[in-house]
Amino acid sequence: MMEPALTDTLEAPARQGGWQGFAADWSSDQRAFKSATWGKAMIWIFLLSDTFIFSCFLLSYMTVRMSTTVPWPNPSKVFSLTIAGKETPLLLIAIMTFILISSSGTMAMAVNFGYRRDRATTTALMLATAAFGASFVGMQAFEWTKLILEGVRPWGNPWGAAQFGSCFFLITGFHGTHVSIGVIFLLIIARKVWRGDFESGRRGFFTSRKGRYEIVETMGLYWHFVDLVWVFIFALFYLW
Amino acid sequence: MTQLSAVHGKNMAHKEGQQHPIKLYLVIWGWLFVLSTCSYLVDFFGIHGYLRWFLILLFMIVKAGLIVAIFMHMAWERLALMYAILAPPGAVLLFVAIMAFESDYTHFTRVLFFGTGKASAEVATLAPKPSGSGIGTATATAPPDQLKKEAKKDGLDVAKPEVASEGRNIALPGSAAATGKAGKAAPVSGNAAGVAAVQNDIAAAAKAPESKFYTLKPGDTLWKIAEAEYGSGHGGKYHLIFEANKALLSDPGKLFPGQVLRIPPLSG
Numbered sequence: 030m031m032e033p034a035l036t037d038t039l040e041a042p043a044r045q046g047g048w049q050g051f052a053a054d055w056s057s058d059q060r061a062f063k064s065a066t067w068g069k070a071m072i073w074i075f076l077l078s079d080t081f082i083f084s085c086f087l088l089s090y091m092t093v094r095m096s097t098t099v100p101w102p103n104p105s106k107v108f109s110l111t112i113a114g115k116e117t118p119l120l121l122i123a124i125m126t127f128i129l130i131s132s133s134g135t136m137a138m139a140v141n142f143g144y145r146r147d148r149a150t151t152t153a154l155m156l157a158t159a160a161f162g163a164s165f166v167g168m169q170a171f172e173w174t175k176l177i178l179e180g181v182r183p184w185g186n187p188w189g190a191a192q193f194g195s196c197f198f199l200i201t202g203f204h205g206t207h208v209s210i211g212v213i214f215l216l217i218i219a220r221k222v223w224r225g226d227f228e229s230g231r232r233g234f235f236t237s238r239k240g241r242y243e244i245v246e247t248m249g250l251y252w253h254f255v256d257l258v259w260v261f262i263f264a265l266f267y268l269w
Numbered sequence: 270m271t272q273l274s275a276v277h278g279k280n281m282a283h284k285e286g287q288q289h290p291i292k293l294y295l296v297i298w299g300w301l302f303v304l305s306t307c308s309y310l311v312d313f314f315g316i317h318g319y320l321r322w323f324l325i326l327l328f329m330i331v332k333a334g335l336i337v338a339i340f341m342h343m344a345w346e347r348l349a350l351m352y353a354i355l356a357p358p359g360a361v362l363l364f365v366a367i368m369a370f371e372s373d374y375t376h377f378t379r380v381l382f383f384g385t386g387k388a389s390a391e392v393a394t395l396a397p398k399p400s401g402s403g404i405g406t407a408t409a410t411a412p413p414d415q416l417k418k419e420a421k422k423d424g425l426d427v428a429k430p431e432v433a434s435e436g437r438n439i440a441l442p443g444s445a446a447a448t449g450k451a452g453k454a455a456p457v458s459g460n461a462a463g464v465a466a467v468q469n470d471i472a473a474a475a476k477a478p479e480s481k482f483y484t485l486k487p488g489d490t491l492w493k494i495a496e497a498e499y500g501s502g503h504g505g506k507y508h509l510i511f512e513a514n515k516a517l518l519s520d521p522g523k524l525f526p527g528q529v530l531r532i533p534p535l536s537g
Binding site for chain 2: 044047050051054055062063064065070073074080084088091092093097100101105119127130133134136137138141144187189249250253254256257260261263264267
């Protein structure tokens with residue numbers, strides 16, 4: 030009995046959809062999010078607040094870029110890689126994008142297999158997701174090293190507007206931190222799934238509460254969000 | 270739990286999480302790859318202007334939509350949650366609009382400020398809006414080649430008359446051997462078809478010996494030139510160069526290879 034809600038003891042009337050359902054869900058003193066457990070509602074609200082943080086970063090980047098009279102460095106050139114003597118624009122960033130999308134794909138399937146109680150597949154997919162995430166962070170470290178060696182600093186760079194460096198390090202750094210934290214939590218939860226914590230009812234180390242397979246979906250929502258933010262960074266920072 | 274699910278049927282489906290066929294995720298995954306490739310190709314093929322913006326934003330929105338709707342299962346949530354999560358970021362768009370307006374204005378005042386002096390008002394009216402909303406500028410001036418030909422005919426050494434045929438005004442940079450010849454270049458250009466005004470900035474070599482000249486190469490920025498000409502750490506003095514070439518440059522960010530800039534001496 031994981032959900033001893035009062036309404037569950039009787040056959041609940043079918044819920045309305047559309048606008049009427051929207052009004053009914055929000056009205057009166059009750060749980061507003063009928064389709065989501067509290068855990069899911071909370072991760073969504075956390076992600077919403079994180080959205081605002083990233084929005085503010087991207088917005089300040091837009092503001093400094095539009096208002097500076099100094100030419101902005103061309104990202105297409107700055108982030109190009111020379112492979113076999115041929116300069117390819119934005120190659121590393123493209124690879125990073127594909128890696129993060131792939132990790133999102135494996136994560137979505139991990140959630141699906143989690144609800145099917147397929148522990149081995151879920152664990153494998155989560156570990157694959159974590160591996161993709163770790164390689165993403167590794168490439169980001171490579172990119173940072175390359176730019177720092179080329180003289181990019183938060184207060185200046187050889188190609189133009191000084192704000193380029195501060196925007197770059199802040200935005201990609203904050204995103205990279207999110208990816209790193211995600212990798213750590215993926216490993217923790219993959220271990221729990223593998224050990225069968227959600228079936229044996231083993232209590233969590235910090236929370237002392239029993240976990241559920243829903244945590245895989247919560248983890249998935251966070252991970253997809255990290256991918257989502259990258260979509261915006263890729264478009265607005267690298268392709269502008 | 271299983272018995273309850275049996276009783277409640279569809280109502281309980283959400284409590285046990287969403288079950289969709291794996292194929293759905295694979296298809297979305299494939300689409301995300303295709304869309305990412307598309308947005309990468311926009312850069313690879315060097316598409317510019319409004320088309321670039323349109324394509325980049327389009328691919329971005331579609332990708333974000335697929336991730337949120339399918340991977341994050343938002344498409345199957347009730348409207349109560351959808352609106353609670355998706356509506357607030359809409360406020361960000363308003364914020365974007367406000368800040369775009371604001372930074373446009375900031376840029377405008379900066380250009381105005383860096384270009385203090387008698388010509389600043391002129392710059393204010395001539396300079397196209399930085400973000401590209403240059404609606405008011407009339408196009409169709411005399412073809413630069415024609416101007417060049419006219420100048421050649423008179424034996425004038427006008428380096429690059431094509432550089433600043435912005436609007437209906439022509440700016441003449443470059444150097445002439447003597448003031449007399451420089452003075453001739455203006456009427457020559459003015460006689461060409463479609464020219465409303467001529468801004469004569471030709472520096473006669475005899476008149477201003479202290480100024481240097483610099484021909485723009487690809488990849489140059491005013492900052493880099495200032496660093497090179499005034500010494501390392503003086504990049505911030507780029508506005509002196511901008512000021513000295515206001516007639517030629519509408520915007521410190523708009524430089525074209527081949528333009529000849531006057532580099533004023535660093536005083537004080």
